Amino acid sequence: MESFATTWRAFAANEITHSAAHYLLAIAAFNRKGADPRAVDVARELGISRAAASLQLRSLQEQGLVEVDTRQRLHLTRAGADVVARVASKREVVRVFLEEILGVRPEAAALDACKVEHLLSEETGAALIRLIRFLRSQHPAAREALQAFKETTASCPPEARCDLCTNTCLLAAGSLL
Amino acid sequence: MESFATTWRAFAANEITHSAAHYLLAIAAFNRKGADPRAVDVARELGISRAAASLQLRSLQEQGLVEVDTRQRLHLTRAGADVVARVASKREVVRVFLEEILGVRPEAAALDACKVEHLLSEETGAALIRLIRFLRSQHPAAREALQAFKETTASCPPEARCDLCTNTCLLAAGSLL
């Protein structure tokens, strides 16, 4: 049972924290709009205090992910931009998969994607990309299968997905999977 | 941007904590083996101190998920067993999807599944179950599509999935998805 003890703790041993990832994502979003944010901009964007932003940003500097210029403007380093690319890609890939392929409601898909974006391996992210590309392709088998799958889902449309329904589905999973 | 500030914080607002979920899973695993664990058994199973187990188990009792009998034996309440069913189902569903459908290496699939088991919505879990069932079925479109998809993956076999490869895949996702 030794492996069990080491596996479940891996949850806390990720490249980056959920919180830290969103600081980086926020800075990247500003940069994409052509803006160089200050700490207060990130704080407002994330809905946290200036003090918290100050502390977290110092930590991100020490990790070499963020730089502050003479005008107190925040910039991602190369390493920081890489983290953002990996996290943002995974979020988008998961979101699209859940919403477009699985038919999960958009809000739920976005929320689930946000929660797991920094936890999934690159291997899983890459595999999901391949699956989405395949299912979006003109390949006849892909189109047919997608069509047939959507029909199996039709009996449980989004409107009907109450907690009871999904709970029942999940509780049954042990035996039915 | 107000929605952004509220969305990312939802990470910390789950039904249950990763840590707490594994206490419950550990108790459930003992019960399945016909054993009634004590706190020390859970502590050893999870690789944490007795003190930590004592504190967390008290919290779980207060949440009505665990009960302790007169002989200090731990039992899941109905609510606790429900949490375990939901979390364990999602973990298994994600693991099978990653490993069997996407072709992710078993260790990576198990680790990713463990990390997200308590974060995904029931809706996503239920949808994944439907997809797995469909793809495992004898439906010709499903078999064909699965076959064709596996071939697209063949160019990037597990052995070749170095960080460079998966990073490249993910970094390209923004434009290629």
Next chain:
DNA sequence: GGTAATTGTTAAGCATGCTTGACATTCCTT
């Protein structure tokens, strides 16, 4: 029944990540 080992609990400490309030610094405006 008594000793010894095991088990449970408490206390203090550490790390993360947030809070508020006070203070320092910077910048804008006049």
Next chain:
DNA sequence: AAGGAATGTCAAGCATGCTTAACAATTACC
């Protein structure tokens, strides 16, 4: 250049979840 507002930082506090060490309660065994 001076005043006032905006911004950054520090300190103290709270919550979670872990640690170790000390102590208490239980169980096991002779």
